[in-house]
Amino acid sequence: MPENGIGASSVRREDIRFLSGNGKYTDDINVHGQKYVFFLRSDVAHGKINSIDTSKAEAVSGVVGIFTGDDFVEVGGLPCGWQVTDRFGEVMKEPGHPVLAQGKVRHVGDPIAAVVADSLEIARDAAEVINVDLEELPAVVDMKAAVEGGTLVHDEIETNLCYDWGFVEENRDAVDEAIKSAHHVTTLELVNNRLVPNAMEPRVAIGDYDASNDQSTLYTTSQNPHVIRLLMGAFVLQIPEHKLRVVAPDVGGGFGSKIFHYAEEAFCTLAARKLRVPVKWTASRTESFITDAHGRDHVTKIELALDENGMFQAIRTDTCANMGAYLSTFSTSVPTWLHGTLMAGNYKTPLIYVNVKAVFTNTVPVDAYRGAGRPEATFQLERVIDKAAREMGMDPVEIRRKNFIQKDEFPYATPVALEYDTGDYDATMDKLHEIADLDGYEARAKASREKGLLRGLGINCYIEACGIAPSNLVGMLGARAGLYESATVRVNATGSITVMTGCHSHGQGHETTFPQVIADMIGISEDQVHIQHGDTSNTPMGMGTYGSRSIAVGGAAMVRATEKIIAKAKKIAAHLMEASAEDIELKDGSFSVVGTDKSVGWGDVCLAAYVPHNYPLEELEPGLEETAFYDPANFTFPAGAYACEVEVDPDTGKVDICSFAATDDFGNVINPMVVDGQVHGGIAQGIGQALREHAFYDENGQLLSGTYMDYSMPRADDLPSFVVDHSCQTPCTHNPLGVKGCGEAGAIGSPPAVVNAVIDALNKGGFDVNHIDMPLSPSRVWTAING
Amino acid sequence: MYDFELRRPENLSEAIESLSADGAQALAGGQTLIPTLKNRLASPDVLVSIGGLAELQGVSESNGVVSIKAGTTHGVVAGSVKSYPALAALAANIGDPAVRNRGTIGGSIANNDPSACYPAATLASKATIITSKRSIPSSDFFVGIFETVLDEGELITQVDFEVPDVANYQKFDQPASRFALVGVFLARYGNDVRVAVTGASEDGVFRWSEAEQALGSDFSASAIDRLEVDAEGMIEDIHGSKDYRASLIKVLTKRAVKAC
Structure with a gap:
């Protein structure tokens, strides 16, 4: 393994500041003269606001301003970034999402009013004396009930159905026919449980306004500051980009929940302009539970048709996907293009039809959460395959292997629109067999039985579409944004390098890994490279970090910019050595003329670019700084195989x-x-979903698991030491680094492995249990065993 | 948090005096009270901090009795109670180190959370709760969830446990909070067996008298094979049904017997 550059396990340099308390998070930023906002939020899931009387609150000493929905009538609502077209050719229903509630509240946590005051306590005191005449309405929480109508979340759209999406619609009849005539059909109904993202750092927003130059600044906990600037500036507040700066400094975890544009960001930015004071909001953990967009929440019926040899013939799925009360930024894309296109998995199923009904309910909006659509696809597919294997008396590994797309069949076009570029699924399964010691399973099972415990083994595969995304393709599918990435590589006069990337690191380690790439390309040490991100004022327009895209798309942009740097540096070196640029070779930080002993160092070339005393000024600009935008030609397709062993008491x-x-x-x-x-x-998050986590709403729309007393996060001692391997490598064929992305795989691949293992344990223990919905809490497993 | 007056009495008698004020409340380790205040769910006018009072600190053991002053933290109980290992083990498994370094035995018992561990130990091991006014046998102390016989301003000062011949506490964690979803404390004094159950009942901690009788005549796990706990009156929430909790009581009681 190398000690420097690509392939080295370089120590994460950002950890020094995080672990020593020197990280700079948004809440660490305090703007001189700032005031604090407290949001008065709805405690009912659905209600009509008859009146709001703020007079008593205005009289509280220290109150600077009070806002209600009426103050935001003139500005736009929070936009949705993806327009889905339904199976009848109609565009989705897109009700408004006001910054502060107007006339109605639609979920517990919906903001009714905002009090800005000298301190948070004063703001909170004042909020308590705001008199809201709120008429509670029946809430609609269950998706099936919502589809059937009755109570409407949004009266103006006259339905709770956002869209009824079919994919691939032209395959519908053929799939129906294949299932009707199949040798065997395995059917499974399941729930992909709703999750609360629970980033360690709650969201924060600080709005600041500089009247001297009419400049607004928003400091925010975001995975993509440029996206926030575009969405909030263009669609909500009508502030042009050159008058709006968005800064997302160190961010303590996102998992998708900090992609989206939230009401509090727009509020603080606008309130700062109106009040001429900086306005700061820091979410309490309670607010995080009821305002951060939740994840998952699908109810699915999946049918898998097989022939007598266990070969997959067709898949048909029918899913209800919860949108919550409003359309969050990328909510509509998750159950459609990030879910339906993945239903082929690692297998050669010739016919697939996916139906998704997106439903409004009186709950917190739902949007992308680590994996976003792909865990939902993988879970149902890998669960139904396991059930099919059991029904047909086949080994769960063998049924998968015989349906795998073979390594010589790539590139492989699936029936759900994707073209996988590379893969070798047998290789990862072979490796899994080795590292999971599957040959030793029976001995371990015997030991478990002797302790009175039921042991089970769960196997599954996964594939994901990452490196999001080719802009022209997603544009055709309804995305209202491009999904390229950008990088500026600035070589300084003495040879050190600052890279300004549109990606954002909030745990991924970009500050360590991105320099490794440049160090490798140029042959300098990693510590000569610094990564700058998270501020629209000093990074090029980029789309941020999510969808396992940063190295595959942002890293590719950085490579392209560095290639331009090297090309120019070779010309400078050629001039210095009086040779032709075509004859210059860069190796280990030194330029040499091929076939001679002439060479010039990296630092000398950089210095020449900025002190151009001896420089081809008539042919070449001085300086050494290049920008590249990279738009991927395809998604990347990480894939793998996972094994989980459990003991059930x-x-x-x-x-x-x-x-x-x-x-x-x-x-x-x-x-x-x-x-x-x-x-x-x-994997830790996936195990959390499989065994512990559940955003549990009662029929009135109250979140019963709204604190850590009831929302069960996985702790370190709930987890074993993981055995992981990524030595099976089929490089991506269409990006310059051959990389695929790794951020979401664990969360996508692990829930079915855990559930398959528990179901295996119960069946081997003599309990005829086909399925248990996640989370597989002790009480749910006990209830399944005891009928 | 609403504003309140914080008093830091020098000694126990000052503390008791302060607690007689209107709207006064004692603050010991604050593991329940502080989160309650932060959520604005309580608004005491006066908080009387008793955590630092030397008179409320310490453990002593003699003649088969473990006496624990009310302000002693779980961490200290876990580390210093030698003659009653089941009690020390219980304390060592409450919350996490931060909780154990702040939370106190007096606070836990006075609060009588239906899922707390100490009430089960107190009830099973013939404890006497000594207050600023009187001595109360544990059998009379707990009234219902979050309810005890303590009067306004009455402060627990010490808890005396009779050390049993053998004892064991089986705690089944609620997955999120790691409070007891069900906890069973079993203590045996000759043929007198006590089985106290926390976490399960809508009425709070209770003794499972049928199991006590069965185990009194035959101290073996199989002695309660034929017994069933009535699910009526059990707690039902997102973590478990009435039936589940009733079943756990029996499972955990058998495990406690086997562990003794």
């Missing part, structure tokens, strides 16, 4: 994860240690 229903092994094909790997960490984190 039949008396209590408690599930212990004994071991978890993951083999991932991420293509080329920049930093194996960072990749290990990303996979570990993803």
Whole structure:
């Protein structure tokens, strides 16, 4: 393994500041003279606002301003970034999403009024004396009930159905026919449980306005400051980009929840302009639970048709996807293009039809959460395959292997629109067999039985579409944004380099891994390269970090910019050595003339660019700085195979994860240690979903698991030491690094492995249980065992 | 948090005096009270901080009795109670280190959270709760969830446990909070067996008297095979049904017997 550059496990340089308390998070920013906002939020899921009387609150000493929905009538609502067209050719229903509620509240946590005051306590005191005449209306929480009508979340659209999407619609009849005539059909109804993202750092927004130059600044906890600037500036507040700066400094975890444009960002920006004071909001953990966009929440029926040999013939799915009360920024794309296109998985199923009904309910909006649509696809597919194997008496590994797309069949066009460029699914399965010690399973199962415990083994595969995304393709599919990435590589006069990237690092380790790439290309040490991100005023327009895209798209942009740098530097070196640029070779930080002993160092060339005393000024501009925008030609397709072993206590229903092994094909790997960490984190979240986490709403729309007393996060001692491997590598064929992305794999691949393992344990223990909906809490497992 | 007056009495008698004020409330480790205040769910006018009072600190053990002053933290109980290992083990498994370094035995018992661990130990091990006014047998102390016989301004000062021949506490964690979803504290004094159950009942901690009788005549796990706990009156929430909790009581009681 190299010690520097691509492939080195370089130590994460950003951890020094994080672990020593020197990280600079948004809440660490305090603008001189700032005031504090407290949002008065609805405590009912659905209600009509008859009147709001703020007179008593205005009289509270220290109150600077009070805002209600009426103050935001003139500005836009929060936009949705993806327009889905339904199976009848109609565009989706897109009700308004006001910054502060106007006339109605639609979920617990919907902001009714905002009080800006000298301190948060004063703002909170004043909010308590705002008199809201709120008429509670019946809430609609269950998706099936919502589809049937009755109570409407948005009266103006006259339905709770956002869209009824079919994919591929032309395949519908053929799929129906294949299922009707199949040798065997396995059917499974399941729920992909709603999750609260729970970033360690709650959201924060600070609005600031500089009247001297009419400049607004928003400091915010965001994964994509340029996207926020575009959405908020253009669609909500009508502030042009050159008058609006968005800064997202260190961010303590996002998992998707900090992609989206939130009401509090627009509020603080506008209130700062109106009040001429900086306005700061820091979410309490309680607010995080009821305002951060939730994840998942699909109810699905999947049918898998097989022939007598266990070959997959067709898949048909029918899903209700919860949108919550409003359309969050990318909510509509998650159950459609990020979900339906993945239903082929790693297999050669010839016919697939996916139906998704997106439904409004009186709950917090739902949007992308680590994996976003792909975990939902993988879960249902890998669960129904397991059930089919059991029904047909086949081994769960064998049924998968015989349906795999073979390595010599790539590029492979699936029936759901994607073209996988590379893969070798047998290789990852072979590796899994080895690292999970599947041959030793029976001995371990015997040991478990002797303890009175039921042991089970769960296997599954996954594929994901990452490196999001080709702009022309997503534009055709309804995206209202391009999904390229950008980088500016600025070489300084003495040879050090500052890279300004449109990506944003909030745990991924870009500050360590991106320099490894440049160090490798030029042959300098990594510590000569600094990564700058998170501020629209000093980074090129980029789309941010999500969808496992940063190295595949942002890294590619950085490579392209660096290639331009090297090309120019070769010309300078050629001039210095009086040779032709075509004859210049760059190796280990030194330019040499091929076939001679002439050479000039990297630093000398950089200095010449900025002190151009001896420089071809008539042919070449001085300076050494280049920008590149990179738009990918295709998605990338990381894939892998996972194995989980569990012990179930039949008396209590408690599930212990004994071991978890993951083999991932991420293509080329920049930093194996960072990749290990990303996979570990993803698996921990996936196990959290499988066994513990659940945003549980009652029929009145109250979130019963709204604190950590009831929302069960996975803790370190709930988890085994993971065994992970990414040595099976089929490099991506269409990006310059051959990389695929690794941020979401663990969260996508792990829930079915856990559930398959528990179901296997119960069946081997003599309990005829086909399925348990996540989370597989002790009580749910016990209830399944005890009928 | 609403504004309040914070008093820091020098000694116990000053503390008791302060607690007689209108709207006064004692603040010990604050593991329940502080989050309650932060959520504006309580608004005491006066908080009397008793955490630092030397008179409320410490553990002593003699003649088969473990006496724990009310302000002693779970961490200290876990580390210093030697003659009653089941009690020390219980304390060592409350919350996390931060909670154990702040939370106190007096606070836990006075609060009588239906899922707390200490009430089960107190009820099973013939404890006496000594207050600023009187001594109360544990069998009379707990009234219902979050309810005890303590009067306004009455302060627990010490808890005396009779050390049993053998004892064991089985706690089944609520997955999120790691409070007891069900906890069973079993203590045996000769043929007198006590089985106290926390986490399960809508009425708070209780003794499972049928199991006590069965185990009194035959101290083996199989002695309660034929017993069933009535699910009526059990707590039902998102973490478990009445039936589930009733079943857990029996499972955990058998495990406690086996562990003794």
